[in-house]
Amino acid sequence: MQSFRSCALWALLLSPAALLAQTTVSGVLSVGGGTVLQDGNRAAFQEAAQQKKGEFGGLEAFNLLREGKDDVLKFEARALPGLDDYRLFGRYEKTEKYYVEAGFEQFRVWSDGSGGYFRPTNTSFSIFNEDLHLDRSKLWVEAGVTLENAITIRLRYQRSTREGTKSTTIWGDSNAVGKYGTRNIVPGFYDLDETTDLVTFDVANESQETQKWAVGARYSKTDLDDKRYNRRRPLEPSADRIITSKDTTSNDLFATHGYYLRQVTEKLTLSGGAMISKLDTNISGSRIYGQSYDPVFDPAYLRRQQRDEGFYDLSGSADIKQTVLNLNAVYVPRKNWSIRPSLRYENLHQEGMSEFVETNIGAGPKFAAILEDLEGESQRKWDEFTEAIDVRYTGLPNWTFSGAAEWLQGSGNLEEKERDEAGVVSIDRDTDTERNTQKYSLNANWYAKPGLTFAAQYYYKIRNNDYKSVRDNTPATGGDRFPAYITDQDFKTHDLNFRVSWRPMSQLSLVTRYDYQQSKTDSAVVALAHIESGRFTSHILSQSVTWSPTARLFVTGSVNLTYDQIKTPAYEFVKYGDNNYINATLGAGYVVSQKDDVFVDYSLYRSSNFIDNSYITLPFGAEQKQQAGYITWKRRQSETLIYTVKYGYITNDDVTWAGLNDFNAHVIYAKVQYLF
Amino acid sequence: MTPSFVRNKNTLLFGGVAVWGLLLIGCVTVNRTIMAPPQVVAGAKFVGSEQCSECHENVTSSFHDATHAKLIAQGDNATNVGCEACHGPGSVHVKSGGGAGTIINPGSSPETCFQCHLDKRGEFNLPHAHPVMAGKVSCSDCHDPHSGDAVMGGGTNLASVDATCLKCHEAQRGPFVFEHEALRENCTSCHSPHGSVNAKLLKARNQTLCLQCHSQQQTASGQLMIGGRDHAAFVQRGTCWTAGCHEAVHGSHVSSSLRF
Numbered sequence: 006m007q008s009f010r011s012c013a014l015w016a017l018l019l020s021p022a023a024l025l026a027q028t029t030v031s032g033v034l035s036v037g038g039g040t041v042l043q044d045g046n047r048a049a050f051q052e053a054a055q056q057k058k059g060e061f062g063g064l065e066a067f068n069l070l071r072e073g074k075d076d077v078l079k080f081e082a083r084a085l086p087g088l089d090d091y092r093l094f095g096r097y098e099k100t101e102k103y104y105v106e107a108g109f110e111q112f113r114v115w116s117d118g119s120g121g122y123f124r125p126t127n128t129s130f131s132i133f134n135e136d137l138h139l140d141r142s143k144l145w146v147e148a149g150v151t152l153e154n155a156i157t158i159r160l161r162y163q164r165s166t167r168e169g170t171k172s173t174t175i176w177g178d179s180n181a182v183g184k185y186g187t188r189n190i191v192p193g194f195y196d197l198d199e200t201t202d203l204v205t206f207d208v209a210n211e212s213q214e215t216q217k218w219a220v221g222a223r224y225s226k227t228d229l230d231d232k233r234y235n236r237r238r239p240l241e242p243s244a245d246r247i248i249t250s251k252d253t254t255s256n257d258l259f260a261t262h263g264y265y266l267r268q269v270t271e272k273l274t275l276s277g278g279a280m281i282s283k284l285d286t287n288i289s290g291s292r293i294y295g296q297s298y299d300p301v302f303d304p305a306y307l308r309r310q311q312r313d314e315g316f317y318d319l320s321g322s323a324d325i326k327q328t329v330l331n332l333n334a335v336y337v338p339r340k341n342w343s344i345r346p347s348l349r350y351e352n353l354h355q356e357g358m359s360e361f362v363e364t365n366i367g368a369g370p371k372f373a374a375i376l377e378d379l380e381g382e383s384q385r386k387w388d389e390f391t392e393a394i395d396v397r398y399t400g401l402p403n404w405t406f407s408g409a410a411e412w413l414q415g416s417g418n419l420e421e422k423e424r425d426e427a428g429v430v431s432i433d434r435d436t437d438t439e440r441n442t443q444k445y446s447l448n449a450n451w452y453a454k455p456g457l458t459f460a461a462q463y464y465y466k467i468r469n470n471d472y473k474s475v476r477d478n479t480p481a482t483g484g485d486r487f488p489a490y491i492t493d494q495d496f497k498t499h500d501l502n503f504r505v506s507w508r509p510m511s512q513l514s515l516v517t518r519y520d521y522q523q524s525k526t527d528s529a530v531v532a533l534a535h536i537e538s539g540r541f542t543s544h545i546l547s548q549s550v551t552w553s554p555t556a557r558l559f560v561t562g563s564v565n566l567t568y569d570q571i572k573t574p575a576y577e578f579v580k581y582g583d584n585n586y587i588n589a590t591l592g593a594g595y596v597v598s599q600k601d602d603v604f605v606d607y608s609l610y611r612s613s614n615f616i617d618n619s620y621i622t623l624p625f626g627a628e629q630k631q632q633a634g635y636i637t638w639k640r641r642q643s644e645t646l647i648y649t650v651k652y653g654y655i656t657n658d659d660v661t662w663a664g665l666n667d668f669n670a671h672v673i674y675a676k677v678q679y680l681f
Numbered sequence: 682m683t684p685s686f687v688r689n690k691n692t693l694l695f696g697g698v699a700v701w702g703l704l705l706i707g708c709v710t711v712n713r714t715i716m717a718p719p720q721v722v723a724g725a726k727f728v729g730s731e732q733c734s735e736c737h738e739n740v741t742s743s744f745h746d747a748t749h750a751k752l753i754a755q756g757d758n759a760t761n762v763g764c765e766a767c768h769g770p771g772s773v774h775v776k777s778g779g780g781a782g783t784i785i786n787p788g789s790s791p792e793t794c795f796q797c798h799l800d801k802r803g804e805f806n807l808p809h810a811h812p813v814m815a816g817k818v819s820c821s822d823c824h825d826p827h828s829g830d831a832v833m834g835g836g837t838n839l840a841s842v843d844a845t846c847l848k849c850h851e852a853q854r855g856p857f858v859f860e861h862e863a864l865r866e867n868c869t870s871c872h873s874p875h876g877s878v879n880a881k882l883l884k885a886r887n888q889t890l891c892l893q894c895h896s897q898q899q900t901a902s903g904q905l906m907i908g909g910r911d912h913a914a915f916v917q918r919g920t921c922w923t924a925g926c927h928e929a930v931h932g933s934h935v936s937s938s939l940r941f
Contacts, residue, residue, distance in 0.1 A: 055815035189919030235924040323856040349837035357858035359934040402756030452758035518799040530897045539893020547799035559717035565803025573892040582885030584878045588803040625887040
């Protein structure tokens with residue numbers, strides 16, 4: 006008995022060791038930190054580098070993976086307070102039985118809140134802290150189970166948030182540009198607080214090749230508490246005022262979906278899916294002028310100006326009911342052919358209704374407030390059929406060919422109304438819309454020899470939108486009739502790319518790519534001729550080179566040359582939208598010793614589109630040069646210990662803003678990594 | 682501002698020492714190999730996609746539907762085109778039973794994608810881009826490389842093409858009482874999703890963005906009629922969506938002209 010007890014005790018004590026003998030534990034612990042020494046425009050630097058000025062550091066990664074005979078445990082953590090970057094994640098999985106996981110992550114995005122710059126009078130405004138940042142976070146819990154019959158059940162809850170400030174391109178006006186009149190260059194910013202709670206539930210059996218199915222549901226609730234602040238004519242004693250625009254809308258989205266796939270024969274597989282969704286939105290918001298942020302509407306606010314328009318007490322709803330069905334087939338008539346036809350049908354009902362108090366300011370010298378209760382209303386019905394076919398052929402050795410075609414026919418109706426509290430209708434429209442789209446694409450790949458590949462892709466897309474105004478009470482020459490003026494709008498796009506990947510020798514790899522796109526928009530409005538209202542042309546030539554002359558050295562570089570232009574008939578007023586640029590990178594890595602590596606990286610961005618047409622409008626073309634260079638030393642002290650030290654220099658010259666957004670920054674950073 | 686480089690005595694001294702140092706270091710014998718990004722695992726060899734299926738059947742079983750499956754060909758020159766074209770040669774990964782760090786994970790670095798999508802490297806390096814290069818967003822957040830269309834949604838898929846954008850940009854979901862028709866086409870009507878020279882990933886920073894759809898035949902010189910109103914004086918001030926004009930670019934609950 007004594008010996009049995011003794012054996013049992015030893016067995017109990019040794020059991021964890023026996024368990025550990027069957028498990029492997031691996032991971033990494035990485036701790037790093039550094040600082041950014043920067044002068045010039047801080048906000049511009051932070052937006053460009055997506056990094057905060059000043060000190061940063063902390064736990065970069067603590068990743069743990071424990072693999073047992075039939076289970077896996079994962080743990081990941083990151084905490085970088087200086088960069089506001091956090092992650093905590095854990096997952097336990099019993100192989101082919103169940104899993105549970107939970108996590109939280111947050112990262113920060115920086116933006117520069119600068120407004121515009123008016124060159125002739127050297128005018129710009131800095132009226133708030135332009136160093137803006139927005140935090141995105143995600144918290145989730147998920148569990149899944151696989152039943153004995155291979156059915157999987159998954160339940161997930163997720164909360165996503167978006168909180169902080171960010172820039173806007175909606176700028177206020179200023180008369181501080183002398184003889185040029187008025188220019189909108191006064192910066193504004195957003196203050197966002199958005200939360201979405203999402204629950205998803207899925208049941209599926211996708212374990213068999215011949216038959217798969219899945220059904221699921223999702224419910225999400227979103228609450229917005231967003232504000233945008235704009236300032237008009239700042240520093241002008243009689244006209245300086247602030248607009249606070251609020252969007253406190255919330256919505257509930259419920260959707261169910263499912264699909265079923267069955268291999269009917271060896272050559273034919275059919276599948277079908279369905280989705281029904283319902284989105285209910287509670288509208289709420291305001292746009293109020295005042296002398297401070299977040300004011301309550303005061304009809305006698307200071308410095309009010311004629312046509313200071315806004316609204317408050319906005320309430321209402323906007324709902325969508327949507328049903329989508331699709332059918333798909335994969336037919337393999339012969340070994341190297343695959344034909345994939347598919348169909349889609351969508352039915353959509355949308356209704357919106359809003360009530361609000363519209364505010365306006367009458368002419369001086371009295372500048373009396375004009376308040377009016379108004380109602381807006383819209384109803385939209387839409388039916389859309391899409392047919393597509395995709396054909397693939399792989400019968401020619403070292404070649405692949407595929408082609409696809411897609412046709413869409415949509416038709417619907419939109420009714421829009423606006424009336425005052427007395428029932429007087431100011432807008433009453435009923436428009437029938439038809440939309441037809443065709444898209445044809447061709448792809449080919451040729452593996453000419455080992456290490457040499459040619460690839461080409463092309464598509465042509467045409468989309469015709471026809472609008473027929475059944476009823477419209479707005480005056481034919483009135484400014485408020487738009488968009489009911491449009492009767493026809495057609496889009497045509499040619500898109501082509503060609504790529505050559507070539508490895509002429511084992512140490513050298515070259516990739517060349519050319520992308521071309523041309524889109525044309527033809528528009529027609531009531532009683533006027535068709536015109537080409539827009540033409541977009543883009544050529545992108547890209548090249549990359551990687552060369553490893555010895556095992557100890559690699560050199561890699563890439564360049565993108567882009568010509569990008571949007572032309573409109575309004576050249577006389579606004580010139581063209583030019584977005585040409587060059588982007589280049591150069592990097593190298595060198596094994597210095599058995600333990601040490603050195604890496605260098607350089608990047609250049611250059612655009613030169615600035616046209617100083619200040620005398621007719623704002624000169625918006627970008628002219629900027631941004632360069633960054635880094636040198637990194639990495640030492641493998643042992644199999645498990647790695648040190649990294651990095652230094653970088655980043656510089657920015659921004660001609661469009663006459664140097665106001667220029668910066669120079671030194672980045673110093675070190676990291677210690679322990680692998681286990 | 683460009684850093685100036687002055688050749689003085691100290692610079693020459695430091696440069697000389699550095700060059701001699703590098704030469705001396707260069708003579709040190711080492712037996713390690715350094716790999717260019719994406720960091721392929723040293724010594725790994727191609728094993729074929731069938732090996733991948735043994736553990737990753739949930740991924741490989743639906744790959745035949747993927748856009749990237751169109752790259753797979755028969756023939757001796759295309760033997761390495763499969764899972765390992767993106768994930769790197771898998772022999773070390775297979776041998777270690779799927780050990781961490783033994784295979785390329787394109788989800789954590791865009792370098793793999795840039796091997797073919799060279800143009801996107803340039804776009805993500807622009808001053809205004811989704812923060813992929815900063816590691817805050819990855820290509821696979823918007824694209825599914827393993828099944829279905831790489832550009833998720835649209836076509837004959839159940840989900841619309843905008844669903845990808847609305848995952849993160851909830852405030853633009855609407856619906857709005859007064860819509861902007863452009864949203865029915867999709868977000869890329871006005872935004873370059875990867876990166877742009879212009880703020881907010883806009884395709885154009887001036888009024889041409891709007892005018893490419895909102896232009897009409899002009900019947901008199903010196904005027905810019907849009908709808909029933911001459912906008913010649915308005916476009917002098919700034920963009921169409923500037924404060925007070927047409928701020929509600931994604932849709933409005935109060936103004937059919939999308940004023941705010």
